[in-house]
Amino acid sequence: MKYPADIPDYFKQAFPEGLTYDRKLTFEDGGSNTLVHKTNFERGNFPIDGPVMQNRTHGWEPTSEKMTPSEGIIREDTIMYLMVEGGILLKCRC
DSSP: OOOOTTSOOHHHHHOTTOEEEEEEEEOTTSOEEEEEEEEOOOOOOOOTTSTTTTTOEEEEOOOEEEEEEETTEEEEEEEEEEEEGGGEEEEEEO
8 A cells, every 4th residue: 555655654553563363263063273373574575676665556456265185284375466557467476
């Protein structure tokens, strides 16, 4: 999001130490999962003249997530696309 110069970046100020939240999934057969998310937002290696560092982005395309069992655990794969100037989509693998 682009903020005017006189408005601080709320997101960065709201979570200076990162973000943690718990989520419990309850299934109709009585099973449940508890997910603990610990997030620390850090950026790195973006080209200084690229769309991310130059604030030339226009938001995210809708995403989907694929979860598959593998070696006794569930693996998650998400590919997101950031819309940038000129109608270009910048791929982001999570």
